[in-house]
Amino acid sequence: MNFTKANTMKTSTKFLATAAAAVALFISTNANAQSRLGIGATVGSPTNNKQSIVYGADLTLQIKASDHLYIPLSGGYTRMNASKDATGVDAIDRDYIPVKAGAKWLFSDKGYAWFVQMEAGAALATGSYPTSSTHFLFAPGAGYSWDNGLEIGARYEGFKEDKKQKGFFGLRLAYGFKL
Secondary structure, eight states: OOOOHHHHHHHHHHHHHHHHHHHHHHHHHTOOTTOEEEEEEEEEEESSTTEEEEEEEEEEEEEEOSSSEEEEEEEEEEEEEEOTTOOGGGGSOEEEEEEEEEEEEESOSSSOEEEEEEEEEEEEEESSSSOSOEEEEEEEEEEEEOTTSEEEEEEEEEEEETTEEEEEEEEEEEEEEEO
């Protein structure tokens, strides 16, 4: 068998995605009526000066594990626009599908509160550059959640591509529906 770094990365990513799906299925079968399904929009500033703006949308299932702890499972679409002065390979926009799972801690059990959140998962590249590859993705953040389902937060989302760190600092506005 010929194992290359790319094959190992694909196998690792498939394992991670399968494990996340199994955990999500297990948790969702035990979810209570206080879980939420939300839709959000993000706009941000890239940390790499070869990009000009980042925007995206996501769908998130937040499963209530306790009065303070939620398990977010999310997927969406993110676009990183190349800056006008970029040249060559840096002048290409980057599109990816983030698939993440994590933990969200609310500092109150009243249904509205400040929160901190950490998510990890995969950035599934779309389009023709660099290739249709998958990268490990991490996204720490913080924000405020209201009892009516409205939420605002700030976060960093990053991954490595071509041995370079790609990422952005962004603001996310979302609305969640109680299940």
